[in-house]
Amino acid sequence: MNERLQDYLVFDQVTKRFGGLTVVEAPFNLVVPRGQFVVFLGPSGCGKTTLMRMVGGLDEATTGTIRLEGSPVGPPDERRGMVFQSYSSFPWLTVLQNIAFGMRYRRDLSPKAKASRARHYLDLVGLSDFGDAYPSRISGGMRQRVAIARTLAAGSDVLLMDEPFGALDAQRREQLQIELRRIQSEEMKTVLFVTHDVEEAIFLADRIIVFSSRPARIIDDIDVTAELGSDRNLELRDSEVFFRRRADILRTVRSTLTLV
Amino acid sequence: MSGALHSAFAFRGSLSRRKRVAVALGSSFFILLVWQIASWVGLLDPIFLPSPLDILGTLYDMTARGEIIGNALISLGRIMAAFLLSAVMAIPIGMLMSSYRPISAALEPIIDFIRYLPIPALIPISIIWFGVGEETKIFLLWLGTFFQLVLLVVDDANRVPNEYVEVARTLGARPYEILRDIIWRSMLPGLINNLRITLGWCWTYLILAEIVAADNGLGYVIWTARRYMKTDEVMAGVFVIGIIGLVTDQAMRAGHTWLFRDQGTSR
Numbered sequence: 001m002n003e004r005l006q007d008y009l010v011f012d013q014v015t016k017r018f019g020g021l022t023v024v025e026a027p028f029n030l031v032v033p034r035g036q037f038v039v040f041l042g043p044s045g046c047g048k049t050t051l052m053r054m055v056g057g058l059d060e061a062t063t064g065t066i067r068l069e070g071s072p073v074g075p076p077d078e079r080r081g082m083v084f085q086s087y088s089s090f091p092w093l094t095v096l097q098n099i100a101f102g103m104r105y106r107r108d109l110s111p112k113a114k115a116s117r118a119r120h121y122l123d124l125v126g127l128s129d130f131g132d133a134y135p136s137r138i139s140g141g142m143r144q145r146v147a148i149a150r151t152l153a154a155g156s157d158v159l160l161m162d163e164p165f166g167a168l169d170a171q172r173r174e175q176l177q178i179e180l181r182r183i184q185s186e187e188m189k190t191v192l193f194v195t196h197d198v199e200e201a202i203f204l205a206d207r208i209i210v211f212s213s214r215p216a217r218i219i220d221d222i223d224v225t226a227e228l229g230s231d232r233n234l235e236l237r238d239s240e241v242f243f244r245r246r247a248d249i250l251r252t253v254r255s256t257l258t259l260v
Numbered sequence: 261m262s263g264a265l266h267s268a269f270a271f272r273g274s275l276s277r278r279k280r281v282a283v284a285l286g287s288s289f290f291i292l293l294v295w296q297i298a299s300w301v302g303l304l305d306p307i308f309l310p311s312p313l314d315i316l317g318t319l320y321d322m323t324a325r326g327e328i329i330g331n332a333l334i335s336l337g338r339i340m341a342a343f344l345l346s347a348v349m350a351i352p353i354g355m356l357m358s359s360y361r362p363i364s365a366a367l368e369p370i371i372d373f374i375r376y377l378p379i380p381a382l383i384p385i386s387i388i389w390f391g392v393g394e395e396t397k398i399f400l401l402w403l404g405t406f407f408q409l410v411l412l413v414v415d416d417a418n419r420v421p422n423e424y425v426e427v428a429r430t431l432g433a434r435p436y437e438i439l440r441d442i443i444w445r446s447m448l449p450g451l452i453n454n455l456r457i458t459l460g461w462c463w464t465y466l467i468l469a470e471i472v473a474a475d476n477g478l479g480y481v482i483w484t485a486r487r488y489m490k491t492d493e494v495m496a497g498v499f500v501i502g503i504i505g506l507v508t509d510q511a512m513r514a515g516h517t518w519l520f521r522d523q524g525t526s527r
Contacts, residue, residue, distance in 0.1 A: 058426055076429040087423035091523045092445045104441070105432040136524025147427075154431050 007070075008034035008190060009055065009158065014064035016050055023047040025215035027064060037184055037191045039201040041249070042211025049162055051216065052192050056080045056160045068158065078106065081156030085163045088147035089135045096122055096131035098146050102154035121149040124183065141165075141172035148180065152187060159184070161193045165200065174234070177203050181232045198249050202242060203232055210252055220252050310492040319496040327481060332500055335470065335477040338394070339462045342401030346409050347455060354413025355439055355447075364414065375407040379465055383472050392473035397466070404465035405458050412454040416447040449520045456512040463501060 013027035024047050032038055040048035053059040054066055057076040065072045068079070081102075089098045100118040103109055109117070122131055125145040135143050144164050151159055165173045181204060184191055195201055201208050202224060210220035228241060236242055268275060275283070292312045298304050299311030306314065322328050357364040379400060386403075390396040420443050428442045470479025478497050485493035 056426075056430055058429065076426075076432070078430065078432045080430060082427055082430045084423040084427070087421040088427070090424060090442075090445070092448070102431055105434075105437065134522040134524070136522065150427075150431075156430075160430075 005034045007031050008036075008068070009192075010067040011051070012065050012067065014051070014054065014061045014066060016047070016054065016059070017062045022215045023050045026217050028216065028218070030209065030218070032190060032192075034190055035188045037181070037193065037204060037206040039205035039208045040192065040194045040211060041198065041201040041208050041253075042196065042216065043213045043253070044196055046211045046213045047216030048194050048209075048211050052160050052162060052194055055158065055192060056082050058082070078102070078154040078156055080158045080160060081151030081154055083144070083147045083151055083159065083161045083164045085166045088164070089143045089150070091135050094132050094134055095127055095138065095142075095146050098135070099149045099153050102150040102152075106155070117153050121153045124152070125149040125179065139172065141168050141176055144168065144176060145179070148183070152183070152189075157190060159189050159191045159193075161191065163195055164193075166195070166197075173200070174237075178232065178234070180204065185230070198246055198253070199237070202228070202245050202249070203237060206230065208249070210249065220249070222249070307489065307491055310495060314492050315495045315499060318492040319499060322481075322493060322496055328496075328500060331476055331478050331481050332504065335466055335479065335501075336504065338397050338401065338469075338477065339459070339466055342398045343405060343459055343462050345398065346402050346406040346458070350406055350409040350413050351451070354410045355417050355443060357410070358414045358417030359435070359439060359443070367410075371407050371410060374403070375411070379404045380468060383468070387473060396473055397469040400469045401462055401465045405462055408461065409454065409458045412458070413447075413451065416450040416454060417443055419450065420446040449516070449523065452512070452516050452519070456509060456516070459508065459512070460505060463505060467501070 009032040011028050011030040013029060014024060015027055016022075016024040028051065040052065042048045050059055054061050055068070055073060057073055057080065067073070073080070089095075090101065093101060096118055099121055100114055103114045103117060106114075119131075122128060125148055127142060127145055127149070130138055130142065135146065138146075147164070148159075165176055168176065177200060180191075183189075193201075193204060206223075206225040208220070208222040208224055209218055210222065211217065212219050222245075224245070227245065228236060267273070268279070295304075295309075296312050299306070299309075299314075304311070310318070319328070353367070357367055382403060383400065386396050386399050390399055424442050424446055425438055428438050433441065466477070467479040467482070470477040471483045474480045478501055482494050482497035485491075485497065
């Protein structure tokens with residue numbers, strides 16, 4: 001296997017048009033090292049989701065290429081897992097079956113291995129007691145945990161998360177953010193996380209890419225870990241450095257919004 | 261009392277199962293009662309509309325003479341055969357139309373064209389093609405349901421959230437696996453509901469088919485009774501159809517609720 005740590009995921013001169021609508025105009029370049037938690041922050045409809053979907057193979061770049069471990073990304077596969085904001089778990093399957101569904105199309109695992117992996121990730125996301133419950137019987141936060149566990153069980157190295165906590169209340173959100181950071185660092189996953197919530201971005205990210213409104217353009221690239229360290233906990237949320245960062249980013253975001 | 265009435269009539273409110281059944285039975289009974297009284301006091305001429313009790317008596321006699329159960333089973337058999345044929349064809353075709361644009365582009369005009377044709381207008385051609393045997397009846401029933409059902413299936417499949425499909429794709433599912441594991445499972449509750457509604461339409465076309473070309477079945481019973489102005493027998497036949505419809509519909513509803521009791525409406 002190719003050990004590309006620094007240029008693990010590369011956006012090379014990427015542009016995107018949907019018919020007459022230009023989503024990404026100026027060639028988009030970004031290099032993401034392996035294991036980095038990258039947050040795409042920007043106004044709704046700015047094209048950040050489209051960029052993420054192109055990594056997943058759900059959309060194709062109009063020009064330019066996206067490379068994962070040195071080779072251009074093709075159609076979707078289990079190396080790149082998606083977690084959506086809603087309809088993220090299948091209502092006709094139990095929680096455990098939902099997680100096991102992540103491995104349904106993998107032929108390299110025995111049924112026994114699949115079952116024990118599903119158990120493992122059920123426990124990892126803290127749903128041990130809810131394995132037999134159906135999604136309609138659990139909270140929205142738990143459903144997002146199911147989706148995360150399913151992606152991990154599938155063996156995805158890259159997690160593509162499109163506002164996964166957008167529909168949750170503040171407490172559940174905070175709790176899941178801490179969990180996600182823990183899981184991401186334990187499992188050494190590379191994460192692309194789309195949000196328009198500045199606090200969420202700072203709390204989760206190793207690195208924040210701030211986008212302009214459409215067509216998407218990078219207006220800031222912030223190394224959060226250099227400033228806040230990699231250990232994220234609730235105290236951080238109340239710290240002065242956190243608030244200063246938040247104010248800075250909000251100023252940047254506002255300055256671009258006035259251009260529209 | 262007025263408080264209970266007020267809460268029962270809350271806008272888009274809820275009603276317990278027991279109360280719902282009570283209200284449903286009560287309203288049916290009330291209509292029958294009014295009808296019966298109107299007959300007793302001579303407001304209704306029995307030649308035009310016999311009283312509920314007379315109809316019930318006639319129904320009993322007809323059943324005893326063996327005119328009801330056999331014919332009802334024949335009618336039911338025709339409906340099940342035609343309905344299964346429609347469903348078995350409409351479900352895969354509808355799912356494919358929803359999944360592949362060229363297929364829907366090719367089939368939609370044909371389906372829409374036939375869908376708007378009045379079935380009675382097609383009876384002559386059907387008799388020319390199939391004679392007056394079972395084939396004609398099945399064909400007319402199929403004609404009346406398939407083209408409606410296939411569009412309902414397309415709609416059910418279209419309403420499967422794209423997120424489900426995309427999650428499956430990123431997990432390595434191929435198109436036929438997505439159809440089998442995602443589209444089919446996700447659309448099933450809506451599909452079964454639509455099957456229930458379409459089954460009701462079958463009866464419309466069945467009676468039509470049995471009036472034109474049959475020597476058995478409930479439609480034949482009704483049509484023959486009409487010839488001799490036996491209004492009570494006509495009404496008895498109609499009553500049997502209504503009861504069969506009511507029972508199958510309620511049974512399918514209950515089955516639906518039981519089958520999908522765990523799914524709810526989760527995002």
